[in-house]
Amino acid sequence: MLKTFSKGGVHPPENKFSADKPIEVLPLPKKVSIPISQHIGAPASVIVAKGDKVKVGQIIAKSSGFVSANIHSSVSGTVESIDLVLDSSGYKRKAVTIVVEGDEWEPTIDRSPNLKREISIDAQEIVKKIAEAGIVGLGGATFPSHVKLSVPDGKKAEVLIINGVECEPYLTSDHRLMLEKGHELMVGIQILMKALGVTKAMIGIENNKPDAIKHLTDISKEYQGVTVHALKVKYPQGGEKQLIKALINREVPSGALPIEVGAVVHNVGTAFAAYEAVQKNKPLIERVVTVTGKNLPKPSNFLVRIGTPVAELIEAAGGLPEDTAKVVNGGPMMGKAVSDISIPVTKGTSGIIVFPAKESKRKTEGLCIRCAKCVSACPMGLEPYLLVRMSQRMMFEEMEHEHVLDCMECGSCSFECPANLPLLDYIRLGKTEVNKIVRSRKN
Numbered sequence: 001m002l003k004t005f006s007k008g009g010v011h012p013p014e015n016k017f018s019a020d021k022p023i024e025v026l027p028l029p030k031k032v033s034i035p036i037s038q039h040i041g042a043p044a045s046v047i048v049a050k051g052d053k054v055k056v057g058q059i060i061a062k063s064s065g066f067v068s069a070n071i072h073s074s075v076s077g078t079v080e081s082i083d084l085v086l087d088s089s090g091y092k093r094k095a096v097t098i099v100v101e102g103d104e105w106e107p108t109i110d111r112s113p114n115l116k117r118e119i120s121i122d123a124q125e126i127v128k129k130i131a132e133a134g135i136v137g138l139g140g141a142t143f144p145s146h147v148k149l150s151v152p153d154g155k156k157a158e159v160l161i162i163n164g165v166e167c168e169p170y171l172t173s174d175h176r177l178m179l180e181k182g183h184e185l186m187v188g189i190q191i192l193m194k195a196l197g198v199t200k201a202m203i204g205i206e207n208n209k210p211d212a213i214k215h216l217t218d219i220s221k222e223y224q225g226v227t228v229h230a231l232k233v234k235y236p237q238g239g240e241k242q243l244i245k246a247l248i249n250r251e252v253p254s255g256a257l258p259i260e261v262g263a264v265v266h267n268v269g270t271a272f273a274a275y276e277a278v279q280k281n282k283p284l285i286e287r288v289v290t291v292t293g294k295n296l297p298k299p300s301n302f303l304v305r306i307g308t309p310v311a312e313l314i315e316a317a318g319g320l321p322e323d324t325a326k327v328v329n330g331g332p333m334m335g336k337a338v339s340d341i342s343i344p345v346t347k348g349t350s351g352i353i354v355f356p357a358k359e360s361k362r363k364t365e366g367l368c369i370r371c372a373k374c375v376s377a378c379p380m381g382l383e384p385y386l387l388v389r390m391s392q393r394m395m396f397e398e399m400e401h402e403h404v405l406d407c408m409e410c411g412s413c414s415f416e417c418p419a420n421l422p423l424l425d426y427i428r429l430g431k432t433e434v435n436k437i438v439r440s441r442k443n
Helices: 123-132 145-149 173-180 182-196 210-220 240-248 268-280 310-316 373-377 384-392 396-401 412-416 423-442
Strands: 023-025 031-035 059-062 077-086 092-100 159-163 201-206 226-231 263-267 286-292 300-305 324-329 351-356
Touching: 023 173, 031 077, 123 145, 123 182, 123 268, 145 182, 145 263, 145 268, 159 182, 159 240, 159 268, 173 182, 173 210, 173 268, 173 286, 182 201, 182 210, 182 226, 182 263, 182 268, 201 210, 201 240, 210 226, 226 240, 240 263, 263 268, 268 286, 286 310, 300 310, 310 324, 310 351, 373 384, 373 412, 384 396, 384 423, 396 423, 412 423
Parallel strands: 023 300, 159 201, 159 263, 201 226, 286 351
Antiparallel strands: 031 092, 077 092, 286 300, 324 351
16 A cells, blocks of 8 residues: 555646656746845845856855855856846845856866766765755755755754655656656765765655656665655645655654654755756756646746746747636645746746636635535644634734644645635735744744
8 A cells, every 4th residue: 555644635636747748958048037035044145246247157146144045147148237026926026137148157067967976075065065056945945955954963864755746736847857867866865865874765756657666766776775665646745744754654743843753855856956066066057847737838847047037938838828817836736826927937946837717717705614624634734714714813823822834835725625715825824924923022
């Protein structure tokens, strides 16, 4: 019997239209806008000025704290401006805009396709290299990766868990990466294992990707301590706590991090980025992005330079269909609709989904009859209907006592609600206010 997590979960339609589409390199854009805050934590500090010439891989903004990340130029050219640019949040944030001129890379970056297996540096140097390369969690959370690799005093990592689940419908970027960059991924996993000082790594992949499971199982025999595990298809199995429960049957306590149960979780994209940083001296300047939709002419997986306008990805996938009503950054469950497709691709952009009008309208809301389907669906064991009522009544301190901060915003409650209530919208509102209260106590 396939493993899975125990609490809640739902089964939205998979719609993996681009699963058989190999990764294509997207042509260079004419201009990129690279946001200086593409990660959880403090924004980076810009170190270039208008008119400066930059190369691919050159650092343009330095991390401004431990929980922060360096930003590098993804193109070569001239800095046109350092100004506020609209991003996927719908707000304007500081970004470095570069006019592309040629494709000149920093000479220290190894661009050869040769696989480099031998890891010649120690754990401390690995963490330093990953920090310098600006690597963040590429599964969507964008938490600076060097922070996860810096195990706090008194804690011990026992197992590295690699997230190859990709449980969000539509998205296939991780799937293609596992198929096409398997050996590089494995070396990346060995690098992360060495950094953490662990001898065991487990790759979790949902059973709807049998080709990736077989491929990585076959090549894992060449890499000591790495095992591949097929998991039952259930959303949101890609959540850290859910994946830990599924693979090692340990439950992360409320408000705690995975290291409390001896686990560290990294996405497959992050492991591949670690390989490129440590073995090839290449910072995080590009990533694989799925561009898809039921009516999109050519669902695709593109290797995209950070800062490329989303509009160019959609154009390369055949252009916006006439009946398009919504474009979502991320997956359909946890992603957010964008107001403008000129926004740039960031480190956290895993997918762009184009939705037709008939699938974009909110259904008529009914009345909550306390059926508890949202409770059954919640993978964190919360009571969404209760949190919604509290949010509506601005009972934010009570929401904190009901563990609203444990909510991972997976959307399972809204998906399952027979009354079509926007449960997650209200919970997000309340969660924002609770976070403000928590921060005010610390100040």
